[in-house]
Amino acid sequence: MFDLIPVVMPLIVIIVIIMIFLSFVPLGLWISAVSAGVKVGIFSLIGMRLRRVRADKIIRPLIKAQKAGMDVNANQLESHLLSGGRVDNVVDALIAAHRANLDLSFERAAAIDLAGRNVFEAVRMSVTPKIIETPWISAVAIDGIEVKVVAKVTVRTNLARLVGGAGEETIIARVGEGIVTTVGSSQSHKSVLENPDLISRTVLSKGLDNGTAFEILSIDIADVDIGRNIGAHLQIQQAEADKQIAQAKAEERRATAIAKEQEMKAEVEHMKSKVVEAEAQVPMALAEALRNGNLGVMDYYRMQNIQSDTNMKNNIGTTDIGKMFKSQNDPTTKS
Secondary structure, eight states, rough: TTTTTTHHHHHHHHHHHHHHHHHSOOOHHHHHHHTTOOOOOOHHHHHHHTTTTTTTHHHHHHHHHHHHHHOOOOOHHHHHHHHHOOOHHHHHHHHHHHTOOOOOOOOHHHHHHHHHOOOOHHHHHHSSSSEEEOOEEEEEOTTTTEEEEEEEEEEEEGGGTTTOBHHHHHHHHHHHHHHHHHTOOOHHHHHHHHHHHHHHHHHHTTTTTBBBBEEEEEEEEEEEEEEHHHHHHHHHHHHHHHHHHHHHHHHHHHHHHHHHHOOOOHHHHHHHHHHHHHHHHHHHHHHHHHHHTTSOHHHHHHHHHHHHHHHHHHHHSSEEEEHHHHHHGOOOOOO
């Protein structure tokens, strides 16, 4: 048994070496590449394994590209994969662009893919244009009538401006702005209803696709509807505001008049207090005149009698008998 050890050990070592080699080299993938006419060396596959690059993500797209007649090598695909790109998507886009006779290089396709855009979908949109439908866009004509418009924008991808170009939201916003401007410059909403193609021609002539990733082919008005009478609504609001302002001013004048009336009443009370104050000084003046001899006692009594006689006459004048006597002696009441 010990005589078999020198024979078995080399076999075991050879088997282990073969297993290690197969773990580093995807032999089946290499055979597929060679059979497809793709020149890929064993050491290139080992280098991919050491660089932790999945060889199937490089070899299969490479086979597909070279079968389609594309001039792409493994180093380009591996560099793009290590940069975080989608190699298979880029190769599909290059094949589709080549079939459609579009000018698209690998570097541009890789840049578009690394920018986060679907380069294969962009190539498809270049071949088959896409229709973007805007939401209801509200605009007001000069006569104050609201016009609602829905437009369909036919666009195709501009591969030269896809990196850094604006997206669909910008197209919709610019078309909406053009519709609002065109309707707003119309004298009447009837002219918009009669010639909706005027909106399409005017908006399309503004070059709305500048700086975007698309090329606008056509702008078609899908639907036009009449909304509210904005002019009349604004006039009603203005009249209501004017009414409220007038009411506020009237209330202000009323409050001023009330305040003035209260001030006059206070002034009357103030004058009455001065009269009372002056009347209070009369007895003091009489007493001072009696003390100084300027007024005699008999003079004082005569003044008192005159005052009493005057008060009596005033009281008689306010009674019913006095009013009757006065009416009998008044010549204007006799017929």
